[in-house]
Amino acid sequence: MSWLLTVCVVTASLAGMSLGYPTGAPLAACDTLLPQHNSSDVPITNDAFYITVEATSDTELRVTINTTDVQFKGFILAADDPTGAFTPVDDNAQVLDCPDQPTVTHTNRELKNSITVLWEREEGLSEVNFLATAVTDYYDDYVTGISYDYIP
Numbered sequence: 001m002s003w004l005l006t007v008c009v010v011t012a013s014l015a016g017m018s019l020g021y022p023t024g025a026p027l028a029a030c031d032t033l034l035p036q037h038n039s040s041d042v043p044i045t046n047d048a049f050y051i052t053v054e055a056t057s058d059t060e061l062r063v064t065i066n067t068t069d070v071q072f073k074g075f076i077l078a079a080d081d082p083t084g085a086f087t088p089v090d091d092n093a094q095v096l097d098c099p100d101q102p103t104v105t106h107t108n109r110e111l112k113n114s115i116t117v118l119w120e121r122e123e124g125l126s127e128v129n130f131l132a133t134a135v136t137d138y139y140d141d142y143v144t145g146i147s148y149d150y151i152p
Helices: 002-019
Strands: 042-044 049-055 060-067 074-079 085-088 093-096 103-106 114-120 128-137 141-150
Touching: 049 128, 049 141, 060 074, 060 128, 060 141, 074 114, 085 093, 085 103, 093 114
Parallel strands: 042 141
Antiparallel strands: 049 060, 060 114, 074 103, 074 128, 085 114, 093 103, 128 141
């Protein structure tokens, strides 16, 4: 009987690992903006990922993570200005309650070509750096260092 219990526990653990974080990055990712997949994955460099920023008002920016040829499943995007806040524009993004920096992450693991969120700062826009990581595959591929420095 203990053998059967062991098989069930191992199977359940492996099934959970294969799901990754389909509903967004965990709080443990706040400090490094790296996937918490508990695997030996290594970041890759890929110039296909970039961030675009468009001012929509004196207090709001439209921030988009784009890719030219590689789709991605997950992402985490942070801003280095703690006086602002992200607002998702659709159900593909959600706010992650990181203690030191405003952050958003994915809500599903569907393939994406881009993701857009709003960045709002009530005091008016100021210089802010956006930094993101995109996950293309749970097991071994993520792209770090996707950044954009906004200067009004």
